[in-house]
Amino acid sequence: MRRTLTLILFVGFASIFVLGNGSPALAQSKKASEKAETKEGGEKDADESDVSEPSVTHGTVKIDGKDVAYTATAGKMVMKDDGGEEKAHVFYVAYSLDDADASKRPVTYCFNGGPGSSSVWLHLGMLGPRRIKLNDDAKPIRPPHELIANEFSLLDKTDLVFIDPVSTGFSRPAKGQNKNQFHGYDEDLRSIGKFIHDYTTKFGRWASPKFLLGESYGGLRAAGLSGELQNRYHMYLNGIVLVSAVVDFQTLRAAGNNDIAYTLFLPSFSATAWYHDALPEHLQSQTVEKVVEEAEQFAKGPYMQALLAGDSLPDEQRKLVTARMSELTGLSSDYIDRANLRVNMGQFGKELLRSRRRVIGRFDGRYTGIDSDHVGESAEHDPSASAVFGPFTSAMNQYLRDELEVNEDRVYEILTSKVHPWDYSEFANRFVDASATLRKAMTDNPYLRVYAACGYYDLATPSFAMEHTRDHLGLPAELRSNFEMGFYHAGHMMYVHEPSLIKLRKDLIKFYDAALGDE
Secondary structure (H helix, E strand, O other): OOOOOOEEEEOOOOEEEEOOOOOHHHHHHHHHHHHOOOOHHHOOOEOHHHOOOOEEEEEEEEEOOEEEEEEEEEEEEEEEOOOOOEEEEEEEEEEEEOOOOOOOOOEEEEEOOOOOEOOHHHHHHHHOOEEEOOOOOOOOOOOOOOEEEOOOOOOOOOEEEEEOOOOOEOOEEEOOOOHHHHOEHHHHHHHHHHHHHHHHHHOOOOOOOEEEEEEOHHHHHHHHHHHHHHHHOOOOOOEEEEEOOOOEHHHOOOOOOOOHHHHHHHHHHHHHHHHOOOOOHHHHOOOHHHHHHHHHHHHHHHHHHHHHHHHHOOHHHHHHHHHHHHHHHOOOHHHHHHOOOOOOHHHHHHHOOHHHOOEEOOOOOOOEEOOOOOOOOOOOOOHHHHHHHHHHHHHHHHHHHHHOOOOOOOOOEOEOOOOOOOEOHHHOOOOOEOHHHHHHHHHHOOOOEEEEEEEOOOOOOOHHHHHHHHHOOOOOHHHHHHEEEEEEOOOOOHHHOHHHHHHHHHHHHHHHHHHOOOO
């Protein structure tokens, strides 16, 4: 699998499978798959019997020292086109505060990424009233999982709606509908935008302040939705939260002559090497923040200049750059020189701790694992993914059926490949990029605020990549403060690290207050 995919990016442990930049070949592959559509693995489409009254349950959770009583609604929204034809049944779980005026209370629409992920990661890791208990020290937990009250939920500040895109979770195309009409950049924005419109209408939330919260590819989706909702439905947002997100694929994919991605990953390499005590003493004795700052200055200065020079780089300058890069990454000068100054994440993850016979996690560089050999160029697995897949899957299945009282026979698709190939044909011959859409949404609606949360040890969507996206949006000076960032001592899912989860909640409360005009 690793050799056949150009890029696999876990998005809150929802993978981004990029098979090309929206190439004509990909579009043709999609058309061919539409003609040969089958129900994979015996999975059936949704039909009328799937849509019943949603399950409504009630609970209480203590947040910030106060008891918060809430109503949980878990069900399927029937999505229809303008002609009334059923297109899909979209599963969601919504939490609303009891005894509150819904028309005035903020509502946040939440989703993970992939493409192909359900919303389980944000739901049971960060935002919902229940969360999985995990270890802060980047060690796997002993099965089975343990669900605990989430005292760091945002439910005291905003109602929450967790959306599972079509083919994920329990969401399925309506009977007779081709699934591929939902599986692409534009198709996804239309279907999720339609769900948000329909939910907002059905539950009387048009007067509510509205937020989007997306993780990883969910960040690209949120940026795209800022335009889809504004242009199609004239629905203006108050805020967007980007958790370990990507908005511009050029910042992540070091393909061809796109050297910018190498520079944007380097500070995360430095942070991860620092965490594993793999840097020289003069750097190891500093804080991770200071190390990252030095790495960023080097990345956007001497390192970028060296990559721009290409084959014309003088030997003496090459030696200086190689030596400094070795200091900042923990890799040997010889390895960096043989890599022609261009080390990708897969190589770094295999090489950094090779002498210790360990590989490091992609989604969280704090995690380490063991491969069958220690001579290859890339790791066989991601130990940070291995540590969370089992707990989140078992917890979600139990929680849905036991506490939310959802009666459903289908498999709850935590993360599925059935959405692929994903159609990026709009971006033929260029990188997938929603930054222009986000910029226009922010300039059309100057009250729209954005918060990007980034983990220092995230080697899937590095923090410097999001900084680059922010600094290249082209916002006028008076709106630049509308885009804020926060940094956390964990990886892609920074909320699995409780100290980071605590900080993230505090930062988001301040962000919501600012977006609502309450501060």
